[in-house]
Structure formats: C-alpha cells, structure tokens
Amino acid sequence: MHRTHGRRWILMGALLALMVLVATTATAGTARTTAATGELEVFSWWTGGGEAAGLEKVIAIWKKENPGSTFKNAAVAGGAGTNAKAVLAQRLAANDPPDSFQGHAGAELQDYIKAGQLEPIDTLYKQFGFAKVMPKQLLSQITYQGHIYSVPVNIHRANVLWFNPKVLKQAGIAKAPNSWPQFITALQKAKDAGVIPLALGEQWTQKHLFESVLLATVGQARYAALWKKGANWSNPGVRLALTRFKQVLEFTNTDAASLTWQDASKLVVDGKAAFNIMGDWANGYFTELKKKANVDYGWAASPGTKGTYQWLSDSFTLPKGAPNRAAAIEWLKLLGSKRAQDAFNPVKGSIPARKDANPSLYNAYLKSALRDWKTNRLAGSLTHGVVANNAWNTAIDTALGLFLQSKDVGKFQTGLVTAAKKA
Ligand code: GAL
Numbered sequence: 001m002h003r004t005h006g007r008r009w010i011l012m013g014a015l016l017a018l019m020v021l022v023a024t025t026a027t028a029g030t031a032r033t034t035a036a037t038g039e040l041e042v043f044s045w046w047t048g049g050g051e052a053a054g055l056e057k058v059i060a061i062w063k064k065e066n067p068g069s070t071f072k073n074a075a076v077a078g079g080a081g082t083n084a085k086a087v088l089a090q091r092l093a094a095n096d097p098p099d100s101f102q103g104h105a106g107a108e109l110q111d112y113i114k115a116g117q118l119e120p121i122d123t124l125y126k127q128f129g130f131a132k133v134m135p136k137q138l139l140s141q142i143t144y145q146g147h148i149y150s151v152p153v154n155i156h157r158a159n160v161l162w163f164n165p166k167v168l169k170q171a172g173i174a175k176a177p178n179s180w181p182q183f184i185t186a187l188q189k190a191k192d193a194g195v196i197p198l199a200l201g202e203q204w205t206q207k208h209l210f211e212s213v214l215l216a217t218v219g220q221a222r223y224a225a226l227w228k229k230g231a232n233w234s235n236p237g238v239r240l241a242l243t244r245f246k247q248v249l250e251f252t253n254t255d256a257a258s259l260t261w262q263d264a265s266k267l268v269v270d271g272k273a274a275f276n277i278m279g280d281w282a283n284g285y286f287t288e289l290k291k292k293a294n295v296d297y298g299w300a301a302s303p304g305t306k307g308t309y310q311w312l313s314d315s316f317t318l319p320k321g322a323p324n325r326a327a328a329i330e331w332l333k334l335l336g337s338k339r340a341q342d343a344f345n346p347v348k349g350s351i352p353a354r355k356d357a358n359p360s361l362y363n364a365y366l367k368s369a370l371r372d373w374k375t376n377r378l379a380g381s382l383t384h385g386v387v388a389n390n391a392w393n394t395a396i397d398t399a400l401g402l403f404l405q406s407k408d409v410g411k412f413q414t415g416l417v418t419a420a421k422k423a
Helices: 002-030 051-065 079-093 107-114 122-128 136-140 165-170 180-192 203-225 236-249 261-269 281-288 325-335 338-348 364-375 390-406 409-422
Strands: 038-043 069-073 100-104 150-152 154-157 160-163 196-198 273-277 298-301 308-312 314-317 377-380
Touching (some): 107 314, 122 325, 160 165, 160 261, 180 273, 261 281, 325 338, 390 409
Antiparallel strands (some): 100 314, 150 314
8 A cells, every 4th residue: 555655656756857857858949047058159240349339238248147158259350240241151151150140130141041051049039029029020031931030139220321510510511411412512511611521431331321322312112122023223213323322422531441430430520521321330339439419429311311211130140050059049038138138229329129128228319210210111221131132242242342443333233233133
C-alpha cells in the first residue's frame, strides 16, 4: 500500500519536472525571460556624432540587465552604412554573422531575407505584443511572405530642411522656403550674403538631397510609382527633377566630397551655411553639440514636400547561425521595448517605432515629427533602403557618380532608366 503511494508521488514528481522542462525549452526557442550570458556581438554603422550616443543608451540598459553577458560593439564607421554594408556582405558570405545586425526596413531588409540570411521572429512579436504597438505601414516593410524578420527601433525622417535662423535673418530670408522658386530665391540671398547657401557632404548625402528634390518635383504618388516594376523613368517629371538637382548643386560648398554628413550639418549650426537637407539624425547630432532647437537651428519639410513624411527605419535582425542566438533574442526583445525606444530615440533624433512613446521625453523638433508622422502622407527613402534594394541603390550610385563629374542631365536620366530596368 505504502509502496504504491510512493511510486505515485515519484511518477507525479517526474511528470511535473518534465512539464517544467518542456515549458522552459519552449520559451528558450522564442524569447527567454532570464538574463543573457556570453558575448553578444551587434553590428551597425553608428560610430559618429549623435549616432553612437543613441546606441550607447541601449547598451547601458543591456549591461545593467544582463550582467553575465559582454557586449561587443561591432560598428563600422561611415554614414548611411556605406562601408558597413560592404563589410557585412563579406561576413555573411563567409558564414560569419554577428549576433544581430542593423538593416533598413523595406527593400534593403528583403535582400537579406531572400538570400536566406535571416530567421523569422514572429514568436517574439506574439510573445511581447510588438505588432499591436507598431504602425501597420512599418510592419508591412519588415514582413515577407507572412513572417516578420526584424525589430525596428525608430522612424527617421529624410526630407528635412535644416536652417540657421540667425543666418536667414542676416541674409534677409523671411522664412523657410516652402516651394521650389522660394528655395532658389533664398539660396541666392544666402549666396549674396556671403555664406554657403546649401551645405553638402560626401556622395551618399548628395543622393539624399536628390531623393528630396525628386519627391518635391514629381509628388508623392508619382514618386511611389517610380519604385514599382516597369516604372517609367524617362518621363519629363524625372527630367525636371534632375535639372533642378543640377541647379541646386550650384549653391553648395565645393569641398562636399570630403565632408561627412556631420561636417555638413555642423556648417549650419556654426553659422557658416544657411541650409542643409539631411535626415533627422542631424537633430540628434545638434542635441549632442548642445544646440537648441528653434534657437540655434530651425527646420521645415524640404522645399516642395510639405505634408509628406519621407521615412526610413533602422531595424535589427536575427541572422541565421548567430553564434549567441539566445542573447540575440534577448537583445531584440530589449530593442522592441518601450524603455529602450524611449532611451534611444530622443538621443538619436528619431521618433520611436512604437506608438506608445512618452512625448515629454522628446525635444521640440521630435514633437513636431511625432505629430507629422500621424498626419502626413508617406514616401519611402531611397538612400536609406525603403524603396530600392542594395543592388538598385548601387546602380543609382554609379549613375549619380558619373553625373557629378559630367553634370550631363540627359546621361544621368539614361543611367537611371537602365538602373530601373535592371532592378
Ligand atoms: C541612415 C540610418 C540612420 C543614420 C544615417 C546616417 O541610413 O538609418 O540611422 O545613421 O544613416 O548615418
């Protein structure tokens, strides 16, 4: 009698242990709730002004919450990831992925998905309810064939015209230009006042300027159509955009090629340039430089694009074969959290990917961005991977590079037509 009782207890105990084991293994497969151990290697291109500081905020939380794990910051310098993406491609080809890497939501992310380099992370979304707190338009850009592949940390705006209010006043420019003719008039006034009218940096920043001019010239709907299959790039709208781009380049600094985006943006807050068209990471940089929004710098939608939010989003992935997969999952879980997004974004100069941010943490510029994101039409950024993948971007880079030498608008358009056909 006693013996049967004993056996029954042992059996029940074993069953309970099995259930606990099954439960913990299942959680480990999705997202663990315990702290990570071992090294976590995170790959990005955030090393420069404003950018590294944002990342450091998240690293600080990581270190505090995961004391048993070491963080390896594998960031490769160079704005817009120009160098980093090349290094990453080599590593992925050599089956040497980091535990998590930065990739833009949209066409750029799809490159990695289609190449079979990423794991879907739907379980993480289910477990932590990320899909409920992120905008649908953004979710659609990180979803492929019904599966989600990354955790977006932010939403950046590309079409921002930054200006120095004091310089504008001295040059007799009453307000930030809104239309193309107003822009040209303002640039001429700045030139006459002896400052750099439009600060510019290395080639990717010139493509960044170009996408703003293209959007302004053809409008949001036609801009969106240009990235669809079979789009007509030889139309007069594109031609006008290229002509305007050429025109506006005449108002830029001659040493652009040797300047980073930070160098170019800084010319504005230093009072040496009137305007700069750059993404709102410039707001992060200005904040780091202790410059005050609406005092040391002002902003507006880049001329002709008011009411459209040309957006992009930095997201992080779970590469197949990540050496420390468990830690990578913890990292992604942290990135999707409100506490990480509200620590990262006010410093990075972006609005959070989550809809439940605490607006009081964000400066005047970001408060305006939070409002605009809700009400504006959307257009995806070219330079930052939303509308065109890496190969198409590279083909456009080549056409642009040749144009910057020749200034031949016709040849540039032919180059863009060919690039679109190949894509
Ligand atoms: C973008 C990136 C931003 C910012 C910028 C300049 O591609 O999405 O987060 O880092 O480049 O480097």
